[in-house]
Amino acid sequence: MESAFIKSIQDKKIKDSVSFSSGDDINDEIRIEFDEKSIKRTDFVQSNAAVSRKHPMYMEFYGISYSIPISQKKVVGKQSNKETGKNSRKLIIQNIHGFAGPGEILAVMGPSGCGKTTLLNALSGRVDAKDLEGSIKMNGHQSTKDLKRFIAYCTQDDVFFPYLTVRETLSYTSRLRLPREVPTSAKLEQMENVIQALDLSKCSNTKIGDARVRGISGGERKRVSIANELLTDPSIILLDEPTSGLDSSLASELVKILKEFAVKQKKTIIMVVHQPSSQVFELFDRLLLMADGQVVYFGDRANIVDYLANEGFVCHPNFNPADYMLEILNDTTVKQKLISAYTQNIQPDSSGKLVVERCFKSPTNPDYSIIKESSKHKWEATFLQQLMILTERSFKQRSKVLLSKLNFSQIFLMAILISLAWFQLPYIEANLTDRCGLIFFTTSFWGFFPSTNTLSAFPLDFNVLRKERQSRSYRLLTYFLSKQISEFPLIIIFPVLFNLVTYWATGLVPDASSFLAYVATAILSTLTAQSIGYLVGATFMDIQSAIMANTVTMLGSMIVGGFYTRTLPSGLICEYSQCSNGSSSDGYIPGAAVLDHLNLNELPWYANLLILIGFSLIIRSLAYFSLKRNSKK
Numbered sequence: 001m002e003s004a005f006i007k008s009i010q011d012k013k014i015k016d017s018v019s020f021s022s023g024d025d026i027n028d029e030i031r032i033e034f035d036e037k038s039i040k041r042t043d044f045v046q047s048n049a050a051v052s053r054k055h056p057m058y059m060e061f062y063g064i065s066y067s068i069p070i071s072q073k074k075v076v077g078k079q080s081n082k083e084t085g086k087n088s089r090k091l092i093i094q095n096i097h098g099f100a101g102p103g104e105i106l107a108v109m110g111p112s113g114c115g116k117t118t119l120l121n122a123l124s125g126r127v128d129a130k131d132l133e134g135s136i137k138m139n140g141h142q143s144t145k146d147l148k149r150f151i152a153y154c155t156q157d158d159v160f161f162p163y164l165t166v167r168e169t170l171s172y173t174s175r176l177r178l179p180r181e182v183p184t185s186a187k188l189e190q191m192e193n194v195i196q197a198l199d200l201s202k203c204s205n206t207k208i209g210d211a212r213v214r215g216i217s218g219g220e221r222k223r224v225s226i227a228n229e230l231l232t233d234p235s236i237i238l239l240d241e242p243t244s245g246l247d248s249s250l251a252s253e254l255v256k257i258l259k260e261f262a263v264k265q266k267k268t269i270i271m272v273v274h275q276p277s278s279q280v281f282e283l284f285d286r287l288l289l290m291a292d293g294q295v296v297y298f299g300d301r302a303n304i305v306d307y308l309a310n311e312g313f314v315c316h317p318n319f320n321p322a323d324y325m326l327e328i329l330n331d332t333t334v335k336q337k338l339i340s341a342y343t344q345n346i347q348p349d350s351s352g353k354l355v356v357e358r359c360f361k362s363p364t365n366p367d368y369s370i371i372k373e374s375s376k377h378k379w380e381a382t383f384l385q386q387l388m389i390l391t392e393r394s395f396k397q398r399s400k401v402l403l404s405k406l407n408f409s410q411i412f413l414m415a416i417l418i419s420l421a422w423f424q425l426p427y428i429e430a431n432l433t434d435r436c437g438l439i440f441f442t443t444s445f446w447g448f449f450p451s452t453n454t455l456s457a458f459p460l461d462f463n464v465l466r467k468e469r470q471s472r473s474y475r476l477l478t479y480f481l482s483k484q485i486s487e488f489p490l491i492i493i494f495p496v497l498f499n500l501v502t503y504w505a506t507g508l509v510p511d512a513s514s515f516l517a518y519v520a521t522a523i524l525s526t527l528t529a530q531s532i533g534y535l536v537g538a539t540f541m542d543i544q545s546a547i548m549a550n551t552v553t554m555l556g557s558m559i560v561g562g563f564y565t566r567t568l569p570s571g572l573i574c575e576y577s578q579c580s581n582g583s584s585s586d587g588y589i590p591g592a593a594v595l596d597h598l599n600l601n602e603l604p605w606y607a608n609l610l611i612l613i614g615f616s617l618i619i620r621s622l623a624y625f626s627l628k629r630n631s632k633k
């Protein structure tokens with residue numbers, strides 16, 4: 001027997017199904033008072049014909065439960081307090097259900113920690129499928145990897161590259177994520193449309209910024225985050241707290257923009273909101289109210305006040321219903337009572353399937369039942385396009401970090417110090433130790449400097465990388481290679497400049513070929529140390545731990561590096577190899593004699609350079625696998 005609650009939903013949905021079945025008439029059915037500015041803006045909210053996927057899509061989900069494995073600790077007597085290895089599970093959400101159709105906003109609300117973000121993660125396919133139960137359907141089809149392309153997910157954290165401007169950020173996203181068949185001009189046109197629609201023109205050439213770099217405001221940041229997702233013209237848009245940190249007028253303006261998108265472009269919006277003003281609350285069509293990972297109410301937003309009154313909780317007419325709901329859900333007894341009442345109401349099916357099915361019955365518009373077009377390609381941009389776009393982006397972002405005043409000052413100071421300390425060393429036996437000291441010191445410096453500058457490369461990018469990889473923007477390999485290519489010129493500038501000064505100031509072998517060989521060795525050492533920085537950063541993904549690991553690695557390599565053990569760094573070998581044509585009779589110590597003395601004549605100098613190249617390649621490959629392992633977590 002169906003409950004009165006289900007019947008009331010059914011009555012309401014008969015109206016809904018009429019409005020949906022009329023397909024193109026959604027705009028007429030949903031009436032919002034758009035102000036003049038808003039109407040102007042909607043002129044820009046026209047889909048770019050070349051880009052649009054043109055798929056109105058509804059999303060239904062029921063019986064959604066998500067649990068995570070936790071290892072159980074058992075205390076047995078006084079002596080043992082160790083893991084038994086037995087695993088149990090923590091239930092995060094249970095039997096959640098809901099529905100949202102084109103032109104609608106479904107608001108997900110509830111007290112902090114009730115599982116709202118977890119639900120959005122589940123709907124967007126960002127949780128491990130083995131921990132998830134229930135059914136998620138889009139236009140009646142079980143959600144698949146291919147269908148997930150029609151979903152955009154705006155997460156709670158707005159993560160971006162701080163040194164890129166708003167326009168640069170959006171342009172890279174449009175070039176990476178819009179179909180490869182679309183000409184670049186159409187992609188950029190789409191970007192301009194979105195910039196206009198979200199009122200971002202004023203700040204489009206401003207840096208995004210972060211805690212250290214001054215950039216756009218919090219509200220603009222939120223809008224950039226949404227713009228970044230809207231670029232691909234998705235059918236379903238999931239947003240996690242898009243209004244957090246905004247004042248009520250900005251929040252209301254933002255939700256109005258979203259509502260316009262929903263209505264004019266037939267988008268389906270599901271958003272988590274915390275404490276909406278009554279004006280914002282009015283813009284929602286449906287409401288999913290949650291507490292303790294369970295449903296307290298799912299249905300029309302307009303019916304919530306009556307529903308709560310029926311359960312004995314009367315909201316004063318002057319109160320904001322959103323505030324009232326959250327206030328009563330803070331009381332554990334009330335919360336339990338409302339959860340039990342709702343579960344009772346939706347019987348006989350506690351998964352919520354019946355409730356959801358009645359939201360949208362037998363759609364007559366074929367647009368909703370057929371997924372007409374889906375990209376044939378796994379990635380929208382080709383391998384080469386991805387590599388070029390990512391290299392350009394990484395160069396722009398990293399050049400601001402690596403070519404900083406701080407780095408130039410560091411190199412300048414070290415060059416001055418070294419030049420003064422070892423100024424014009426004479427070629428006599430008494431100075432042999434000084435010469436060794438100079439080369440050992442500079443080699444050590446070219447170990448520390450590049451590795452320290454590189455170890456933050458992956459940890460700093462990781463949040464953006466994860467977000468973009470989850471939206472299938474590019475391959476991990478293209479990202480990794482783009483990093484290597486873009487940072488190569490940035491990192492080798494320093495040893496070249498440094499040696500240009502110190503080589504001649506300290507009086508090393510004064511001929512061009514020796515100088516070039518010396519600089520080439522310094523560049524190779526730099527690249528090898530950079531590889532170590534990549535590996536350490538990719539392995540730890542935490543700058544603090546990476547700094548510690550890098551210090552140990554570098555100090556370790558100094559110990560076995562030659563000065564103390566006579567297994568000399570290749571720079572030293574090169575220096576002595578190049579001066580091996582001197583003779584003891586004219587006051588010089590022949591380089592070959594020094595190398596013989598140090599037992600370093602076993603390999604020719606170029607073999608040492610090849611060994612450095614080999615090291616670099618192996619360590620970089622290891623860094624890639626480390627990054628791959630971490631990005632899968």
Ligand SMILES: Nc1ncnc2c1ncn2[C@@H]1O[C@H](COP(=O)(O)OP(=O)(O)OP(=O)(O)O)[C@@H](O)[C@H]1O
Nearest residue numbers: 068090092110111112113114115116117118119272
């Ligand atoms: N991987 C996890 N391991 C342990 N606990 C988790 C995990 N994921 C979620 N939780 C817990 O599940 C609950 C729901 O988390 P979730 O982030 O979905 O809540 P929320 O309603 O979005 O909260 P808020 O409104 O504060 O953002 C929280 O208590 C959280 O600590």
